[in-house]
Amino acid sequence: MNKRDYYEALGVGRSASEKEIKRAYRRLARKLHPDVNPNNKSAEAKFKEVTEAYEVLSDAAKRRHYDQFGHQPPFGPGYEGAQHPGGGPGGFDFSQFDLGGPGGVEDLFSDLFGRRGYTPQAGPSKGEDLHYSLDLNFRDAIRGLSTEISLQRHAACPTCQGTGVGVGGQLEGCPTCRGSGRARAGRGLFGGHQACPRCRGTGKLPSTPCGSCKGDGTVLKTERISVKIPPGVENGSTIRVQGKGQSGRTGGPPGDLYIGTRVRPHAFFERKGDNLYCEVPISVTEAALGARIDVPTVDGKASMRIPPETSSGQVFRLRGMGVPHLKGSGRGDQFVTVKIVLPRNLDARSQELFRELGRVRPEDPRSEIWKG
Numbered sequence: 001m002n003k004r005d006y007y008e009a010l011g012v013g014r015s016a017s018e019k020e021i022k023r024a025y026r027r028l029a030r031k032l033h034p035d036v037n038p039n040n041k042s043a044e045a046k047f048k049e050v051t052e053a054y055e056v057l058s059d060a061a062k063r064r065h066y067d068q069f070g071h072q073p074p075f076g077p078g079y080e081g082a083q084h085p086g087g088g089p090g091g092f093d094f095s096q097f098d099l100g101g102p103g104g105v106e107d108l109f110s111d112l113f114g115r116r117g118y119t120p121q122a123g124p125s126k127g128e129d130l131h132y133s134l135d136l137n138f139r140d141a142i143r144g145l146s147t148e149i150s151l152q153r154h155a156a157c158p159t160c161q162g163t164g165v166g167v168g169g170q171l172e173g174c175p176t177c178r179g180s181g182r183a184r185a186g187r188g189l190f191g192g193h194q195a196c197p198r199c200r201g202t203g204k205l206p207s208t209p210c211g212s213c214k215g216d217g218t219v220l221k222t223e224r225i226s227v228k229i230p231p232g233v234e235n236g237s238t239i240r241v242q243g244k245g246q247s248g249r250t251g252g253p254p255g256d257l258y259i260g261t262r263v264r265p266h267a268f269f270e271r272k273g274d275n276l277y278c279e280v281p282i283s284v285t286e287a288a289l290g291a292r293i294d295v296p297t298v299d300g301k302a303s304m305r306i307p308p309e310t311s312s313g314q315v316f317r318l319r320g321m322g323v324p325h326l327k328g329s330g331r332g333d334q335f336v337t338v339k340i341v342l343p344r345n346l347d348a349r350s351q352e353l354f355r356e357l358g359r360v361r362p363e364d365p366r367s368e369i370w371k372g
């Protein structure tokens, strides 16, 4: 598995100061902390990643080692915790982190969430964003596309409108946390308080849970979502579809859906920015005498004039036949490189004609090379 660069994980430059690293980590930790994102595997993975990155980059010695050697070779003795937190997939043992001493991760967290531990967020919270990767063929990326994608998301339970309360029931104080929304957590990094796992920190539970969602308020639904891909997207573009992420908790707004595009390359066209490049063969006669030829474009055929005395490798521009600009109006251009192709299997008559041409025009095309 490729490990992400620690600086990249924290979104800071390689020359970031200690302060900048701390600030970046605080911002990410607030967003990704498991207490804020219960049962969110992707947030949990990201949280581990940024925590590990912070563990290393906030320690001058570890950072120097990382700058010099990267993730490989492994950190030496004393750095095991930083290299393999939790000892592989599945487990993440926070206790492996360096808990001692001021400035450690624990210190930062008590700082971040208050001395008495993290106070869970109650009340409405926005749903998580969803990410989807969409494969597009070359032309669809250029012309745009209306399509439907199918994805699973937690949507507000239609039976209880997302409240989790069943028929005749109401919201009552959670018996586990006695309505506080907080629970004692075990030892380790986040010792102190955590969001109550039973009520997810809201402090309330339905007296009669909704039968459809078992009181959760959300149901997993496979949904078909119409998306419009604008003309001109490229490999790695992101399109935001508002409100199509996970539904919010306790009446919060839904998250957004982010569609990342993966564009397959084309056999004939090459794209650089909004310009298209291609190579088109022409005959000796067309090159010598000029011609009008048909050239493929993303819109179909276009007629292009080859002037007399065209050489192989000459480039012609078809203005406005490139990719529509994603931002603003207009389009890029298409650049056509011509390549002269000789006739094959010359018969006696054709050979005679070329010899004749050689006698009439006994030129040396390489004479320029020897000058200077």
Ligand SMILES: [Zn+2]
Pocket (backbone or CB within 6 Å): 174, 175, 176, 177, 178, 179, 180, 181, 182, 196, 197, 198, 199, 200, 201, 202, 203, 204
């Ligand atoms: Zn509770």
Ligand SMILES: [Zn+2]
Pocket (backbone or CB within 6 Å): 157, 158, 159, 160, 161, 162, 163, 164, 165, 210, 211, 212, 213, 214, 215, 216, 217, 218
């Ligand atoms: Zn329900």
